[in-house]
Amino acid sequence: MKKFLFLLTIVGLTACQVKPTKVIVEEPLMGENVTAERLMTQNPVILDARSAFEFNLAHVPGSVNVRWEDFSQQNPRARGLLQPDLFALARRLSLVGVDPETPIVVLGKGAQGTGEEGRIAWTLKVLGVKNVYTLLHTSYREMNTNPNREVPAVKNKPYWKPEVAEGLTVDLKTFKFDISQDLKPVVVLDVRSSQEFALRNLSMEKSVKAPVINIEWREFFGAKGLPEKKIERLLYEKNIAKDSRILVLSNHGVRSGAVVYALNYLGYKKATNYAGGYEQWK
Template sequence: MQSAQSLESQITTAITPQALVQQWVVSPAEAKELIGQGATLLDARIPRLQQRGMLQGSIAVSWRQFSQTGRSEQGMLLRDQVQLAQALQDLGVSQDKPVVVVADPNQGWGEDGRIVWMLRTLGHSQAAVVDGGYEALVAVGMPTERSVRHRATEPGDFVASRTANWEITQSELQQDLGKAETVIIDVREAREFKGATPYGEPRSGHIPGAVHFYYRDLLDENGRILPRQAILAKLQAQGISPNAEIVVYCTAGVRAGWFTTVLTNAGLRAKNYAGSMLEWASSPAETAPLVTGDR
């Protein structure tokens, strides 16, 4: 009997770049087709995994190269749009060419989703996560190579045009605290939500009123993203309406960026608070309160 993965590799799709405007997650078969049509392929896995092998033609990328360097600002994108655009052009990102991003759903923080969230926020309308990541593309027959490339042979022509559709600032979130129509989701581990600080935040706890929902709970046992109805059911089990305005945060906006990407793909309204706990916990308690415990 053929495995599901081998069967998937034989499935032909009809994905188009235009479909990606609404579709933030693509199947491995769809990604393979897009790559065959000339899409830019970015690998957002951690370096030690990249060094074991890369998908042929892919470019290594890290969310950190687009982020500010100050400790409390590490989750926030660089302020200079020209600098951001240049860094993306160096990766081969172009204005009208699809971008597909892989990571490892079992080893990492959802870096692929963070990169896709960033691209969408900067105005790229055809960026998508590959469901199942690197290994899923290998399973559908994508060739690999040992060399790790950090720049494209030919630069792209991407020009950043930032939108506020999928991000929220600290000051905006402060104004939204306590509003009935806004649901704040903390996607960190339960221990972090309750008050542990494994990543060195200056203060502990979670934003008042936040609902805890570990980001990996949107993955199945094989590292695949749950179907839309299963996602909605899990959210509703936590009292989260599909009509809510959702704000997502974590430590540095990486896990939250992935979660925002997945929710947006499912048709929900979600924004990533990229500053997340590194910024919030570095701010005065009077204006950026935190609470500990289960609620």
């Protein structure tokens, strides 16, 4: 199965809507000692976050093409918000072999893209999927030194209940309250480009009392597309500690989602994505 089956009509289960379990992330999402090469030996499900055009030109055998928009609302004023029915998202994932225990590699374009694979990884973590890695599409192909390696067919998984990692996302009301308070250590991390930041940022708002810092999202990922540990020094220089409450935003929650994924990977336990972004703010 090479196509993501989001368009299938899912019958049943819709009548029994129980609130998803909510959990708080208290540990780094992944151990830094686990490499992508090691993960490949675990027969992960491979999700490719590139465009359908690029995927159809060339892709890893057995991978499934996904888009971050497939998980998000259609509201043009807040495209970054996840669809409210998280059970529906979990059911869709089960159709391509994903459950909370499934090892996942999300492939993308790294610095040449706009954080799509990181946004998909963040979404999976919000839904409670435990082992998720981002990686460059080209890096994964280079790592596969065995061209005859068999790729297992994607098999459906039973429907599962998402255990929502609530700490990974923040709504507009809470975001507005937090940035209007003189609370420490709370910081707004704007991960757009320096040009975007110079044109408009929250430090220009009179109601915002929290410090606003600009570090472009690309700085958080290394050459292979994995979170970059070297960013810890820059964060330290900006007075951002691992126990700081870090409110991350971009235009519509894609680049900020990628950064929250990377920060949690590196052990910043209170990093959260304002997924509505400037698109919802304005």
